[in-house]
Amino acid sequence: MQSNAPTSGGRSGAGKNTIKEFSTKESILNAATAQFSKYGYEGASVQKISKAAKSVDRMIYYYFGNKEGLFIQVLERIYDKMNQAESAIKFSANNPEKALSEVIGFVIDYYQKNPEFITLLNTENLMQGKHISKSAHASQFSSPAIGVIRKILFQGSQIGLFRKNVKAIDIYLLIVSTSYFYVSNRFTLTAFLGKDTQTKTAVKHWHKFVTDVVLRSVKIY
Amino acid sequence: MQSNAPTSGGRSGAGKNTIKEFSTKESILNAATAQFSKYGYEGASVQKISKAAKSVDRMIYYYFGNKEGLFIQVLERIYDKMNQAESAIKFSANNPEKALSEVIGFVIDYYQKNPEFITLLNTENLMQGKHISKSAHASQFSSPAIGVIRKILFQGSQIGLFRKNVKAIDIYLLIVSTSYFYVSNRFTLTAFLGKDTQTKTAVKHWHKFVTDVVLRSVKIY
Amino acid sequence: MQSNAPTSGGRSGAGKNTIKEFSTKESILNAATAQFSKYGYEGASVQKISKAAKSVDRMIYYYFGNKEGLFIQVLERIYDKMNQAESAIKFSANNPEKALSEVIGFVIDYYQKNPEFITLLNTENLMQGKHISKSAHASQFSSPAIGVIRKILFQGSQIGLFRKNVKAIDIYLLIVSTSYFYVSNRFTLTAFLGKDTQTKTAVKHWHKFVTDVVLRSVKIY
Amino acid sequence: MQSNAPTSGGRSGAGKNTIKEFSTKESILNAATAQFSKYGYEGASVQKISKAAKSVDRMIYYYFGNKEGLFIQVLERIYDKMNQAESAIKFSANNPEKALSEVIGFVIDYYQKNPEFITLLNTENLMQGKHISKSAHASQFSSPAIGVIRKILFQGSQIGLFRKNVKAIDIYLLIVSTSYFYVSNRFTLTAFLGKDTQTKTAVKHWHKFVTDVVLRSVKIY
DNA sequence: CATGAATGAGCTTTCATTCAT
DNA sequence: CATGAATGAAAGCTCATTCAT
Numbered sequence: 001m002q003s004n005a006p007t008s009g010g011r012s013g014a015g016k017n018t019i020k021e022f023s024t025k026e027s028i029l030n031a032a033t034a035q036f037s038k039y040g041y042e043g044a045s046v047q048k049i050s051k052a053a054k055s056v057d058r059m060i061y062y063y064f065g066n067k068e069g070l071f072i073q074v075l076e077r078i079y080d081k082m083n084q085a086e087s088a089i090k091f092s093a094n095n096p097e098k099a100l101s102e103v104i105g106f107v108i109d110y111y112q113k114n115p116e117f118i119t120l121l122n123t124e125n126l127m128q129g130k131h132i133s134k135s136a137h138a139s140q141f142s143s144p145a146i147g148v149i150r151k152i153l154f155q156g157s158q159i160g161l162f163r164k165n166v167k168a169i170d171i172y173l174l175i176v177s178t179s180y181f182y183v184s185n186r187f188t189l190t191a192f193l194g195k196d197t198q199t200k201t202a203v204k205h206w207h208k209f210v211t212d213v214v215l216r217s218v219k220i221y
Numbered sequence: 222m223q224s225n226a227p228t229s230g231g232r233s234g235a236g237k238n239t240i241k242e243f244s245t246k247e248s249i250l251n252a253a254t255a256q257f258s259k260y261g262y263e264g265a266s267v268q269k270i271s272k273a274a275k276s277v278d279r280m281i282y283y284y285f286g287n288k289e290g291l292f293i294q295v296l297e298r299i300y301d302k303m304n305q306a307e308s309a310i311k312f313s314a315n316n317p318e319k320a321l322s323e324v325i326g327f328v329i330d331y332y333q334k335n336p337e338f339i340t341l342l343n344t345e346n347l348m349q350g351k352h353i354s355k356s357a358h359a360s361q362f363s364s365p366a367i368g369v370i371r372k373i374l375f376q377g378s379q380i381g382l383f384r385k386n387v388k389a390i391d392i393y394l395l396i397v398s399t400s401y402f403y404v405s406n407r408f409t410l411t412a413f414l415g416k417d418t419q420t421k422t423a424v425k426h427w428h429k430f431v432t433d434v435v436l437r438s439v440k441i442y
Numbered sequence: 443m444q445s446n447a448p449t450s451g452g453r454s455g456a457g458k459n460t461i462k463e464f465s466t467k468e469s470i471l472n473a474a475t476a477q478f479s480k481y482g483y484e485g486a487s488v489q490k491i492s493k494a495a496k497s498v499d500r501m502i503y504y505y506f507g508n509k510e511g512l513f514i515q516v517l518e519r520i521y522d523k524m525n526q527a528e529s530a531i532k533f534s535a536n537n538p539e540k541a542l543s544e545v546i547g548f549v550i551d552y553y554q555k556n557p558e559f560i561t562l563l564n565t566e567n568l569m570q571g572k573h574i575s576k577s578a579h580a581s582q583f584s585s586p587a588i589g590v591i592r593k594i595l596f597q598g599s600q601i602g603l604f605r606k607n608v609k610a611i612d613i614y615l616l617i618v619s620t621s622y623f624y625v626s627n628r629f630t631l632t633a634f635l636g637k638d639t640q641t642k643t644a645v646k647h648w649h650k651f652v653t654d655v656v657l658r659s660v661k662i663y
Numbered sequence: 664m665q666s667n668a669p670t671s672g673g674r675s676g677a678g679k680n681t682i683k684e685f686s687t688k689e690s691i692l693n694a695a696t697a698q699f700s701k702y703g704y705e706g707a708s709v710q711k712i713s714k715a716a717k718s719v720d721r722m723i724y725y726y727f728g729n730k731e732g733l734f735i736q737v738l739e740r741i742y743d744k745m746n747q748a749e750s751a752i753k754f755s756a757n758n759p760e761k762a763l764s765e766v767i768g769f770v771i772d773y774y775q776k777n778p779e780f781i782t783l784l785n786t787e788n789l790m791q792g793k794h795i796s797k798s799a800h801a802s803q804f805s806s807p808a809i810g811v812i813r814k815i816l817f818q819g820s821q822i823g824l825f826r827k828n829v830k831a832i833d834i835y836l837l838i839v840s841t842s843y844f845y846v847s848n849r850f851t852l853t854a855f856l857g858k859d860t861q862t863k864t865a866v867k868h869w870h871k872f873v874t875d876v877v878l879r880s881v882k883i884y
Numbered sequence: 885c886a887t888g889a890a891t892g893a894g895c896t897t898t899c900a901t902t903c904a905t
Numbered sequence: 906c907a908t909g910a911a912t913g914a915a916a917g918c919t920c921a922t923t924c925a926t
Contacts, residue, residue, distance in 0.1 A: 024907095040347050042263035046900060057901085058908060067900065079413075121409050122343045126261050129408030142413060169414070170430050177402030178395065185401070187350025188342050192300075192363060193390070209391050217434045221442035245890090267917060279891060282918065466911090482789050484705035488896060499896085500912060509896065521855075563851050564785045568703050571850025584855060611856070612872050619844030620837065627843070629792025630784050634742075634805060635832070651833050655880045663884035709921060720922085721887055730921065 025063050027053040033074050037116035040123045041071060072131045075124060078117050085110060086144045096156030097215065100171075103149060104211050108179045112203065118184045146172045153218065162218045171214065178210045246284050248274040253281075254295050258337035261344045262292060293352045296345060299338050306331060307365045317377030318436065321392075324370060325432050329400045333424065339405045367393045374439065383439045392439065399431045467505050469495040474502075475516050479558035482565045483513060514573045517566060520559050527552060528586045538598030539657065542613075545591060546653050550621045554645065560626045588614045595660065604660045613656065620652045688726050690716040696737050700779035703786045704734060735794045738787060741780050748773060749807045759819030760878065763834075766812060767874050771842045775866065781847045809835045816881065825881045834881065841873045 031053035035044035046067055050057045064070040089106060091099040111118060124132055149168040156162030182189075182197065189197045196202065252274035256265035267288055271278040285291040310327060312320040332339060345353055370389040377383030403410075403418065410418045417423065473495035477486035488509055492499040506512040531548060533541040553560060566574055591610040598604030624631075624639065631639045638644065694716035698707035709730055713720045727733040752769060754762040774781060787795055812831040819825030845852075845860065852860045859865065 040261050040263055040344075042261060043347075045898075047898075056908075061901070062907070119347055121406065122347060123261075125406055125408045126264075126340055126343060129412050132409060132412045142415060170427075173403070173410075173427075174399065174430075174434060177399045180406070181398030181402050182394070184405075185342065185346055187346045188353060189394075191350050191353045194363060206391075206394075209395075213395060213434060213438045216437045266915080268915080277891070278917085279919090280889095283890070288917065482703050482705060482786075484703055485789075487894080489894085498912070500898090500914095501910095503897065504911070561789055563848065564789060565703075567848055567850045568706075568782055568785060571854050574851060574854045584857060612869075615845070615852075615869075616841065616872075616876060619841045622848070623840030623844050624836070626847075627784065627788055629788045630795060631836075633792050633795045636805060648833075648836075651837075655837060655876060658879045659876045708919075710919075719887075724922070725886070 024053070024055050024059055028055060028060060028063065028070070029074060029077060032070050033078065033116060033120070036071060036074055036123060037119045040119075041127060046070075068131065068134075072135055075120060075131055076135055078114075078120055082110070082114075082117060083144060086148075091148060091152070094155075096152045096159070096161055097219075099152045100149070100156075100214065100218070101211050103145060103152070104175050104179075104214055105207070107145070107175050108182075108203075108207050108210065111179050111183045115183055118180060122184060143172070149175075156218065161220065163220050166218050171218065174217065175210070175214060178206075178213070182206055245274070245276050245280055249276060249281055249284065249291070250295060250298060253291050254299065254337060254341070257292060257295055257344060258340045261340075262288075262348060267291075289352065289355075293356055296341060296352055297356055299335075299341055303331070303335075303338060304365060307369075312369060312373070315376075317373050317380070317382055318440075320373045321370070321377075321435065321439070322432050324366060324373070325396050325400075325435055326428070328366070328396050329403075329424075329428050329431065332400050332404045336404055339401060343405060364393070370396075377439065382441065384441050387439050392435065395438065396431070396435060399427075399434070403427055466495070466497050466501055470497060470502055470505065470512070471516060471519060474512050475520065475558060475562070478513060478516055478565060479561045482561075483509075483569060488512075510573065510576075514577055517562060517573055518577055520556075520562055524552070524556075524559060525586060528590075533590060533594070536597075538594050538601070538603055539661075541594045542591070542598075542656065542660070543653050545587065545594070546617050546621070546656055547649070549587070549617050550624075550645075550649050550652065553621050553625045557625055560622060564626060585614070591617075598660065603662065605662050608660050613660065616656060616659065617652070620648075620655070624648055687716070687718050687722055691718060691723060691726065691733070692737060692740060695733050696741065696779060696783070699734060699737055699786060700782045703782075704790060709733075731794065731797075735798055738783060738794055739798055741777075741783055745773070745777075745780060746807055749811075754811060754815070757818075759815045759822070759824055760882075762815045763812070763819075763877065763881070764874050766808060766815070767838050767842075767877055768870070770808070770838050771845075771866075771870050771873065774842050774846045778846055781843060785847060806835070812838075819881065824883065826883050829881050834877065837877060837880065838873070841869075841876070845869055 028049065032044070032049045035049045035052060038044070046057050046060055049070070050060055053059075060067070060070055064073060086106070089102075091102045093099070146168055149172050153162055153166055153168055153171065157164045157166075182203075186198050197206075249270065253265070253270045256270045256273060259265070267278045267281055270291070271281055281288070281291055285294060307327075310323075312323045314320070367389050370393050374383055374387055374389055374392065378385045378387075403424075407419050418427075470491065474486070474491045477491045477494060480486070488499045488502055491512070492502055502509070502512055506515060528548075531544075533544045535541070588610050591614050595604055595608055595610055595613065599606045599608075624645075628640050639648075691712065695707070695712045698712050698715060701707070709720050709723055712733070713723055716722075723730070723733055727736060749769070752765075754765045756762070809831055812835050816825055816829055816831055816834065820827045820829075845866075849861050860869075
């Protein structure tokens with residue numbers, strides 16, 4: 001009877017619909033992520049989100065207070081997801097050069113496969129970060145990747161492969177900016193450069209180039 | 222007699238209001254640039270734009286057809302402006318290393334001083350480049366900077382300073398992505414890194430780092 | 443607490459306004475019928491309708507989706523009403539001539555007393571029947587009068603009064619067209635013929651003439 | 664140089680465009696007839712009319728004063744056209760029955776081929792004939808057909824074929840109402856009767872039926 | 885004779901949100 | 906715990922029309 005768990009789609013009458021796939025709350029979050037990502041904060045409407053979630057407007061206010069509250073949770077979720085992904089993978093030990101390449105590969109791959117991460121961050125930046133500062137656990141959002149890079153750089157410098165005094169945060173930003181921008185601005189790039197930047201070949205080329213740039217900026221010649 | 226409404230183009234009314242500063246059309250474009258930049262496409266309203274331009278919403282439809290037409294012209298204008306700025310400045314001849322540094326300096330400086338360029342491009346990318354593709358003269362938007370970089374790289378390789386086979390477009394994207402991202406994502410970066418990335422010192426540091434990275438990626442060691 | 447707004451359907455607020463005459467939905471339908479009938483589809487505005495219904499425009503979208511949805515329901519309702527009226531009355535049995543006269547009398551009388559039926563149908567025809575085809579139950583709209591006429595004609599032919607092979611649908615259309623047109627085009631007729639066609643005498647004369655025409659077209663001489 | 668006759672389409676500059684097909688005024692009248700006929704008075708907009716006429720709004724006010732003035736001229740024109748058509752054709756002399764059939768055939772055919780005549784008259788009736796009464800020469804609009812019918816009826820009665828005391832105006836209205844309604848209400852008829860009333864066969868059948876009805880109503884048996 | 889520029893008022897529709905049980 | 910009903914405000918856009926030369 002699952003009477004206390006709102007199901008998505010249809011009234012959960014007497015015994016029917018017992019195999020619930022997603023809770024209403026989760027459905028709304030998923031729909032909201034998709035809508036905010038596709039249309040931005042203003043462009044995504046409460047009504048369309050609730051409809052896409054096969055629920056009704058009222059439920060958004062019930063679970064999230066208002067549109068802003070919903071957006072904040074969406075933001076938190078995709079950032080959590082990113083951090084979890086960063087934490088999950090293992091990088092080659094004892095081979096700093098390879099490990100650094102793996103970090104680059106991970107980041108490029110993640111952005112390529114999760115473009116909604118990028119559009120949501122862009123949306124938040126358009127609004128000057130006003131929501132993320134309201135987030136309850138924004139502090140814990142510092143990227144695990146920076147720590148990983150720091151360790152790799154230290155290892156590399158220890159064995160005389162990498163230069164000393166290279167800051168992990170700079171390398172992190174270098175990797176992130178080049179990877180992020182290439183996805184974020186793909187439409188205007190394609191229009192202005194006059195050629196598709198998102199073909200498999202083009203992406204591979206950019207990946208290789210970025211890897212080369214990053215390694216040249218840390219290695220000792 | 223609507224004496225307080227600046228007429229566009231033509232001769233304004235009998236002696237009155239002769240010192241017009243901006244035509245109605247231009248005022249609207251300026252206001253629209255500011256609003257679209259600040260609130261995005263959906264977030265900027267036709268009414269607020271026209272009000273900010275000290276005109277009425279009807280004039281936007283008179284001059285631009287609809288909101289989309291206005292946005293397209295805004296986009297074209299800021300891109301024209303960017304291109305003109307790129308074309309205007311002169312880079313050091315006969316000193317490829319210095320010239321390349323100047324290009325980087327120009328780009329970083331331009332984004333820092335024209336953040337609306339970035340928010341507008343982000344907005345357009347959110348909408349998957351649908352407007353720029355409708356632009357009449359989108360093709361002539363290819364950045365002059367790429368040509369400049371190509372020349373510098375060639376010069377540097379001729380005197381044995383730079384590596385051969387480095388593509389101008391890659392270097393261009395490297396410079397642009399690092400400069401752009403640092404401004405574009407300043408709010409989420411500040412929130413997640415836990416420190417302000419936009420202080421004079423921080424910007425200067427990033428400028429120096431990017432210059433170092435770019436030069437390391439082209440120079441022969 | 444919006445005390446002067448009649449709530450639709452459900453129980454209205456704590457004891458107040460308990461003697462509700464019409465639900466909001468019904469009020470809107472009545473007002474819409476009047477407005478569409480008087481000004482046509484384009485001429486009737488959502489705002490005026492809602493105001494006439496002592497509601498607000500938003501409720502029209504809440505109940506009917508949009509202006510078109512409202513118009514469809516208006517159309518359905520007046521046709522339902524017509525059909526119910528046709529079904530309700532009883533015609534003389536065993537006197538086909540009298541029965542047929544009664545049918546004519548009913549039709550002429552109905553159009554005379556329900557001119558909005560005519561203006562609404564004209565409006566729908568101006569729009570090439572696009573709404574009625576969207577109606578869920580348009581199929582069940584076939585007029586009961588045709589069946590009645592068929593029975594009368596059969597009866598008359600059985601007793602050698604009426605000709606065989608006269609089609610009920612033709613007689614129906616003959617009655618309807620002559621009755622309808624006389625009301626529908628009363629204004630241009632009055633202008634062009636130079637005399638009022640809607641005086642009691644004139645209507646009576648037309649009624650008598652139509653009856654004569656119909657009977658002559660079915661009777662055996 | 665036709666400088667004093669506004670041409671339709673493009674500026675009539677130095678010697679160009681010398682073969683003008685329609686004057687601006689005529690183009691507007693044609694476009695207005697089409698638009699008013701298709702969308703009704705409210706549904707047709709000044710802007711769309713002027714655009715369809717390849718002119719600009721301002722010209723409508725220049726030539727016709729306002730929208731109402733334009734509509735009046737449209738009405739007058741289609742009625743003139745109808746009257747001219749009525750006046751033009753010749754009916755069989757000395758054969759009243761055939762002549763009457765020809766009148767019926769003419770009317771049915773005219774409505775079938777000029778449906779805009781019907782939609783415009785319906786539009787005018789929706790507005791309660793307010794425009795036709797403002798027409799300068801509305802008085803001269805009395806249909807020539809009535810006179811023709813009167814003559815035929817007299818002829819027929821003289822040779823003992825037709826009944827006396829049949830009023831020409833009644834026969835006229837009988838013919839017009841049955842012909843008019845069949846076209847005017849074709850969309851709702853098709854929807855409600857569940858079969859297309861506008862096929863060649865169906866129209867021919869109705870034509871035959873109407874002729875039969877009219878003749879039966881005047882002939883002596 | 886002819887026309888570009890401008891306009892206030894109104895249009896249909898959707899917005900995020902609250903009421904009341 | 907959950908939801909149907911209702912709502913004021915604002916959205917983008919089009920309306921018929923006049924100004925001014």
